[in-house]
Amino acid sequence: MVKTECFQPERAKWLRWLLILPLLLGACGKEEPPNQTTISSALLPTLINDVLPTLQVAVVSDDFAVGTPRVPFVLYDGPNRVKDAQKVKVTLFDLMQNPPQPGEFFWATGYNDYAIPYWIVYPEIETAGNWGLLAQVVEPDGKVVEAQFVIEVLDKPKAPAIGDAALPSANRTLATEPTLEKLTSDVEPNPALYQMTIAEAITNGLPSVVVFSTPGFCQTAVCTPVLNSVKEVYKAQSDRANFIHIEVYKQFNPELVLDDTMIEWGFTSEPWTYVLDGTGQVAARLGGPVSPRELTVALEPLLGREIQ
Numbered sequence: 001m002v003k004t005e006c007f008q009p010e011r012a013k014w015l016r017w018l019l020i021l022p023l024l025l026g027a028c029g030k031e032e033p034p035n036q037t038t039i040s041s042a043l044l045p046t047l048i049n050d051v052l053p054t055l056q057v058a059v060v061s062d063d064f065a066v067g068t069p070r071v072p073f074v075l076y077d078g079p080n081r082v083k084d085a086q087k088v089k090v091t092l093f094d095l096m097q098n099p100p101q102p103g104e105f106f107w108a109t110g111y112n113d114y115a116i117p118y119w120i121v122y123p124e125i126e127t128a129g130n131w132g133l134l135a136q137v138v139e140p141d142g143k144v145v146e147a148q149f150v151i152e153v154l155d156k157p158k159a160p161a162i163g164d165a166a167l168p169s170a171n172r173t174l175a176t177e178p179t180l181e182k183l184t185s186d187v188e189p190n191p192a193l194y195q196m197t198i199a200e201a202i203t204n205g206l207p208s209v210v211v212f213s214t215p216g217f218c219q220t221a222v223c224t225p226v227l228n229s230v231k232e233v234y235k236a237q238s239d240r241a242n243f244i245h246i247e248v249y250k251q252f253n254p255e256l257v258l259d260d261t262m263i264e265w266g267f268t269s270e271p272w273t274y275v276l277d278g279t280g281q282v283a284a285r286l287g288g289p290v291s292p293r294e295l296t297v298a299l300e301p302l303l304g305r306e307i308q
Contacts (some may be wrong), residue, residue, distance in 0.1 A: 054078060057135055059150040060118065060222050061287030062269050065157040068122045070218060072288040073108075073149065074222065075119065075137060082119050085110065086138040090121045093132035093151070094293045100132060108135075114291040115225040125178050128155045158266045159285075166210070166280045168199035171246050171261045184247045185216025191230050192238065193245040198261075201242040202280025207302035209233065209295065212250035212262060213271035222289055226271040232292045233299065 017150060056076040064071065075082035088108040107123040125131060135147050160166060174194050177183055183194045201208040211230045218224050234243045248270050251257035262270070275284035275298045284298035298300040 002095065015182060055135075055145045055147040056138060057133075058148045059151060060289060061157055062152075063157045063287060064125075064153045065139055065161060066125055066128055066149050066153060066155055068124055069151075069153065070286065071121050071123065071133075071151060072118050073121075073135075074116055074289075075135075075147075077241065081116060083112070084140050085119075086140060086142075088119050088121075088138070089136045090123065091134045091136070092123050092125070093134065094127075095130045095132050096127075102134070110295050111289075111291040112145070113293045114229070114289055115221045116289065118222075118289045118291075120294070125153050128153050137191055138187075157204075157285075158268060159272065160265060160274070160282050162282050162285050164282050166198060166202050166208075166274065166276050166282055167264055168202060168280075169261045169264055170197050170199055171244070172198055172250065172259070182252075184245060185214050185249070185252065186227055186245070187216065189245075190234065192234065193231070193243050194243055198244060198246075201244060202276060204242065205278050207241045207278055207283070207299060208244065208276040209299060210244045210246065210276065211271065211273045211290075212246045212265070212267060213273075216252075217249065218254065218270070223271050226273060226290050229290050229292045229295055230273065233295050236296075237299065241299060275299050275302070 002223075018193050042265075054077055058074045058076060060074055061070075075085060075088075088110070089105055089107055091105040092103040094103060094267065104124060106121050106123050108119040110119050112115065121133075123133065124129070130149050130150060130152055132148060135149065137145050137147070139145065172183055172194075174180065174183065174191065174198060180189055180191060180194065183189075198208075198210060201210070209230055211227055213223065213226050215224050215227045230243060230245065246259060248259060248262055248263050249256045250259040269287070271288065273284075273286040274282060274289045275286070275295075278282045283302060286294070286298065
């Protein structure tokens with residue numbers, strides 16, 4: 001068993017690389033998303049020729065808030081994605097303590113039914129600030145390797161939180177814009193995802209899946225397949241839930257223009273997938289990658305509980 005150690009400056013010297021990596025692999029948008037791994041510069045010595053550790057963790061979402069935020073991450077072994085990790089234990093560190101001390105640990109859940117295998121952890125965080133996480137990864141041969149990463153946690157998220165009422169948005173649909181190619185950058189769009197506004201969905205008594213994404217303009221395999229996951233779940237549950245795709249951009253040419261609904265909901269990154277119950281309340285809030293299995297697990301408890 002590998003001993004959990006404190007975050008020490010010499011051990012955290014390469015964390016500044018993790019300030020960059022999530023931006024390379026994570027959400028796309030008209031503007032760059034805020035740095036989701038900002039930490040005190042005192043923890044980051046000025047180094048010029050740093051060497052990346054073998055195991056790296058790329059956080060692939062943002063807008064984390066106090067409570068039990070869903071933190072998605074991808075594991076890399078040098079330039080290669082880690083696909084066969086057996087399990088991942090994540091220990092929480094409060095970086096506002098001096099020196100930071102280890103707190104609780106949490107087991108992450110892995111999802112391999114996605115273009116890029118990813119892991120999810122739900123740490124219990126009581127105060128806003130910068131939090132360090134130590135991932136201990138068990139490889140197929142039983143060897144344990146470690147990597148550190150950092151998240152910024154807010155008092156409240158910028159976009160609607162679990163338990164909030166969904167915003168009754170009058171998003172664009174085929175009724176208001178009959179040209180499908182203007183509603184989505186998806187190369188193989190399903191017209192069924194562009195029939196209903198969010199305002200209509202939250203009043204018909206069915207649970208809803210609403211995905212905010214731009215499959216044609218997100219340049220990585222982390223974010224592009226999210227809409228494919230939604231379309232796959234739609235095939236299985238189309239008669240029991242509403243499914244809506246909100247394209248990130250309302251204009252593609254001659255320049256990209258952010259959609260009004262993205263602004264209304266307060267997003268500064270994408271993709272985001274929301275699951276709403278039959279009353280329009282947010283039941284699940286999934287930033288970054290979402291596999292069909294994870295989305296199904298979030299939606300299934302709401303099925304069959306239609307509001308009359």
